[in-house]
Amino acid sequence: MKRALLSVSDKTGLVDFAKQLVALDFELVSTGGTHKALADAGLDVIGIEDVTNFPEMLDGRVKTLHPRVHGALLARRDLPEHMAxxxxxxxxxxxxxxVNLYPFKETILKPDVxxxxxxxxxDIGGPSMLRSAAKNFAAVLPVVDPTDYEAVIAHLKNGEDDQKFRRQLATKVFQHTAAYDALIASYLTDKEFPEQLTIxxxxxxxxxxxxxxxQNAAVYTSALPEExxxxxxxxxxxxxxxxNNIRDADAALRIIAEYDETTVVTVKHMNPAGIGQGKNxxxxxxxxxxxxxxSIFGGIVALNREVDLATAEKMHAIFLEIIIAPSFTDEAYEVLAKKKNLRLLTLPFTxxxxxxxxxxxxxxxFVAQDRDLLSETEADxxxxxxxxPTAEQLKAMVFAQKAVKHTKSNAIVVAREGQTLGVGAGQPNRIDSVKMSIQKAKAKPGFEDAVLASDAFFPMDDxxxxxxxxxxxxxxxxxGSIKDQDSIAKADELGLVLVFSGRRHFKH
Known part of the structure; x- marks a missing residue:
């Protein structure tokens, strides 16, 4: 008769799985709440203390950390001396x-933890048992994920010694325990950049x-989710x-988070194509x-207010990849959903x-850094x-600074209050970005009120x-340039207002 040790915090599918193990001639060993759940279901279960001949102690902190458990897991069946x-x-x-582990993640996500x-x-005993079983996967099946129960039963019924399947289960164990330990380390550390950074x-x-x-790809959520x-x-x-949709949409969310006012951001290749603000x-x-x-053709649109019918009809007239908003009116959704491939997403904005x-x-x-969450105000x-500067120019500068911060360097944004007019992004030298943004902006209404924002200092007066x-x-x-005085002198010569923000916003 084979023996299975079950000790789980997530009891999804547990009883049915255990019944199928018994039908396959397994005897069950269990601990604590798992033992009770199985016994209450009418299954014969051996208590862990009957295996170790030692009682659980220290409020359950020690129960499976025993040679009668780990010896039973780690002994190599192909070595006669081990079996002896x-x-x-x-x-x-x-x-x-x-085994699945104590709910550490769920615990630290509680607001009053x-x-x-x-x-x-x-969890100490759980990872230890899993790692022992996974190390000896040639003889011991390590099961950490309830979604694998069905596959485990299927392989056991098949009767073949499938080492590839066993290895997959062991791999999942080490991935799971590594992620578990990484989360604990992240929670406990008081260092922003520790000697060993685990992701x-x-x-x-x-x-x-x-x-x-x-290129093959997958997308992952952070261990600690962000709303x-x-x-x-x-x-x-x-x-x-x-x-690419995810990268572009992420850029759109970052940009629009800069603005409290009613705002629409259009994004192409992670750069702002256009930003507008208005009364509605x-x-x-x-x-x-x-x-x-x-640039908006085939782009991403983020709106921080509900999409109404009039706006939907205008967006429907052009090719867009994604529209993200807090909500859509029923009439707006009906218009936009006529396009089969247009993604419509809702998300509360912040x-x-x-x-x-x-x-x-x-x-x-890899390199690691904080997020650039600095935003300038007129006081800066x-x-x-x-x-x-006039009051209107100062307001336009604040608006433009929020946009240039999210534009790839070398970055220049020409804007008036509440609207970008020209964006120069990602050029190898700054003067080319200046020329690009101004040439885009010159033909736009309102250019006479435009200001220019730069993500970094001007190294020359050009x-x-x-x-x-x-x-x-x-x-x-x-x-901050050693040639700042040249730019100041040139501004005075030409009657230009020149303002220093004191903060750089490179974005590579």
């Missing part, structure tokens, strides 16, 4: 371990492909999000669309994005030119000169 040792100490081999509660929910995620979905069709995430959005209509969502859409009516460590992979490793600005000579009357940039 078991016989000498009257240890019955254990052929299967069914204390350190004492969290620490008490750190844990749970698979959300397999993707058809990655950035390009020849304001594209992965938490409700997909009302349309097909699965692609790799239709006017706001009109401004965002007018900001760049070319301006309170939490700070988290973010990582970017490089060959051989220092006027360094003789010319003084950007100031080009801006002034092409109709820009006010510029905001971080300052």
């Amino acid at each position: 040792t078991l016989k000498e100490h009257d240890i019955t081999p254990i052929d299967m371990v069914v 204390t350190d004492a509660d969290a620490i008490e929910n750190i 844990s995620g749970e698979k959300f979905d397999d993707m058809r492909y990655g950035e390009n069709p020849d 304001y995430s594209i992965l938490n959005a409700n997909i009302l209509h349309g097909k699965q999000l692609s790799y 969502i239709e006017e706001t859409w009109d401004k965002a669309f007018a900001a760049d009516d070319i 301006t309170d994005v939490p700070n988290r460590t973010e990582v970017t992979s490089v060959l051989g490793g 600005f220092k006027v360094v030119s003789k010319a003084q 950007s100031v000169a080009y801006a002034a000579e092409n109709g820009i009357k006010a510029v905001v940039e971080p300052g």
